[in-house]
Amino acid sequence: MKDSTRTMAAVGVVAAGLNLAACSPGLVSSWTAPGAAPLQMSGSKVAAVVMTPEPSSRRAAEDYLAELLTQGGAQGIPMYTLVPDGEADDEEAARAAAEEAGIVGVVVMRSVRTDKEVVSTPTTYVGPAYGGYWGGYYGYGWGMTTGGDIRTDTIVFVETLVYSLRENRLVWAGQSKTTNPSSVDDLIEDTADQVADELEREGLLGS
Numbered sequence: 474m475k476d477s478t479r480t481m482a483a484v485g486v487v488a489a490g491l492n493l494a495a496c497s498p499g500l501v502s503s504w505t506a507p508g509a510a511p512l513q514m515s516g517s518k519v520a521a522v523v524m525t526p527e528p529s530s531r532r533a534a535e536d537y538l539a540e541l542l543t544q545g546g547a548q549g550i551p552m553y554t555l556v557p558d559g560e561a562d563d564e565e566a567a568r569a570a571a572e573e574a575g576i577v578g579v580v581v582m583r584s585v586r587t588d589k590e591v592v593s594t595p596t597t598y599v600g601p602a603y604g605g606y607w608g609g610y611y612g613y614g615w616g617m618t619t620g621g622d623i624r625t626d627t628i629v630f631v632e633t634l635v636y637s638l639r640e641n642r643l644v645w646a647g648q649s650k651t652t653n654p655s656s657v658d659d660l661i662e663d664t665a666d667q668v669a670d671e672l673e674r675e676g677l678l679g680s
Contacts, residue, residue: 499667501630503647515546520555520571522581523661528558534661538580541665550574571638579636582661585648586630593623628652629660633668 521538525531535551542549555570556563571579602613628650635645649667654660 499651499663500647500649504645506642506644517547517577518550518575519547519578519580520550520552520574520576522552522579524561524581524583525657527657528553530657530661531558531561533658534582537658537662538582538665542580547578550576552579577638579638580633581636582631582633582664584629584660585632588628588630590626590628591623592626626652627654629654631660631664633664 519542521535521542523531523534523538525534532551532553535553539549539551552567552571553561555574555576556567560566601609603610630648630650632646632648634643636642637644647668649664651660651663654663
């Protein structure tokens with residue numbers, strides 16, 4: 474997990490066209506709305522939204538994302554402070570709360586897919602284990618019939634979206650891939666860092 478104190482610059486989303494090429498490590502695709510007006514977040518209230526049914530993970534992740542936004546000059550606000558867990562999926566309540574609070578932009582994250590992948594380590598047919606059948610492979614082979622060097626990896630895809638609420642318009646989107654995340658909290662934090670790196674690389678974060 475990267476240092477959570479890394480500074481994010483203020484977000485300014487500008488027209489850059491479609492980009493589906495490989496991005497920074499972990500980020501597999503990104504897209505910027507053609508003709509999108511600049512989304513000036515510096516000094517403005519921006520909501521950090523993480524759509525997960527687990528309340529404690531939601532709060533921790535939104536706190537982290539809001540912290541990054543605040544470090545960049547915006548007023549990052551965790552959405553759970555405006556809409557409690559029991560009403561998180563109530564669009565009418567969320568919209569009313571955002572408008573009352575003066576929210577002008579939203580950065581939202583959501584897990585969209587989880588895959589399982591079976592991985593095996595290639596075998597090198599040299600050395601004492603394979604050198605002879607007797608006194609070598611026979612004992613080794615029978616000892617490895619329970620699975621050997623085979624493992625199952627968990628691969629999680631997370632999408633991150635940036636919306637301008639002034640226009641009610643999607644201005645940036647990205648999808649990341651993480652293998653065997655240690656926890657939901659670490660997954661969200663690492664993804665937020667990867668997204669920030671890509672926005673900086675694309676020139677979408679500016680001072």
